Amino acid sequence: MAFERVLAEHAGFADLHYLVGLVHERRGDLDAAAASFESALAINPRYAECALALSTVYERRGEWERARELATRLGEAANEGGALDPTTSGKIANLHAELGDAYREAGEVREAIESYRKALERAPGFHDIRFRLAVTLREAGLPAQSIAELKRVRRANPAYLDASVQLGLTYWSLGRGEQAIAEWQRVVAADPARSDAQMYLRLVRGPSA
Numbered sequence: 001m002a003f004e005r006v007l008a009e010h011a012g013f014a015d016l017h018y019l020v021g022l023v024h025e026r027r028g029d030l031d032a033a034a035a036s037f038e039s040a041l042a043i044n045p046r047y048a049e050c051a052l053a054l055s056t057v058y059e060r061r062g063e064w065e066r067a068r069e070l071a072t073r074l075g076e077a078a079n080e081g082g083a084l085d086p087t088t089s090g091k092i093a094n095l096h097a098e099l100g101d102a103y104r105e106a107g108e109v110r111e112a113i114e115s116y117r118k119a120l121e122r123a124p125g126f127h128d129i130r131f132r133l134a135v136t137l138r139e140a141g142l143p144a145q146s147i148a149e150l151k152r153v154r155r156a157n158p159a160y161l162d163a164s165v166q167l168g169l170t171y172w173s174l175g176r177g178e179q180a181i182a183e184w185q186r187v188v189a190a191d192p193a194r195s196d197a198q199m200y201l202r203l204v205r206g207p208s209a
Contacts, residue, residue: 014044018053025057033057048088055095064102068115071095093123100132109140127153131163138170146170161187165197177204 021036037054040047051070058067071092100115116133120126134149147170153163168183181204187197 012043014040014047014050017043018047018050021050021053021057025053030057030061034061052088052091052095059095059098059102064099067095068099071099072118089122090126093119093126093129095119096122097126097129097132100129100136104132104136104139109136112136113140125156127156127160131160131166134163134170135166138166138173143170143174159190161191161194161197165194165200168197168200172200172204181205 017036017040021033021040024030024033024036034054034057037050037057040050041054044050051073055067055070058064058070096115096119100112100119103109103112103115113133113136116129116136119129120133123129130149130153134146134153137143137149138146147167150163150167150170153160154167157163164183164187168180168187171177171183172180181201184197184200187194188201
């Protein structure tokens with residue numbers, strides 16, 4: 001590989017290690033990619049793009065804890081040295097959210113909630129992540145917190161009907177049937193084709209709903 005030949009003479013350049021890592025990653029050699037990214041970060045610990053790439057490789061290898069720790073360290077470094085640009089902050093937020101998804105799929109809901117909250121610290125306007133946090137909070141037995149997050153999503157984006165559907169389910173889980181029905185009716189009024197809300201209404205009110 002041409003980059004590797006250059007590295008033999010210029011091993012102290014973080015950018016070169018990063019580029020070699022990208023090539024390895026695209027070829028599917030995740031171990032070699034991780035080694036190159038780690039070398040780049042050893043030279044420049046504040047190399048944000050490289051840290052994000054390494055976190056992705058760790059996640060692809062199933063090393064969720066290492067990915068999360070790296071994202072956290074990157075965030076801490078940014079706080080010490082000034083705010084990251086919005087693009088990089090968004091990438092870090094999505095990384096935390098992806099870790100949250102992985103934890104949730106594995107049944108580790110507390111860790112998922114932590115990851116989603118870290119994502120929202122970076123990007124509070126990412127309402128799709130807040131929605132996933134809300135559903136996970138309900139699954140973790142925290143319905144009041146779930147309701148608060150779903151209401152935040154709906155206030156920010158009234159057209160996000162999934163939030164109202166899940167808000168209805170959360171109300172129903174608390175025995176607040178009238179509020180649940182009102183949410184599902186709101187969804188059907190906004191979009192008569194929403195079969196999920198129609199199904200819930202039929203289940204709780206009978207076929208005439």
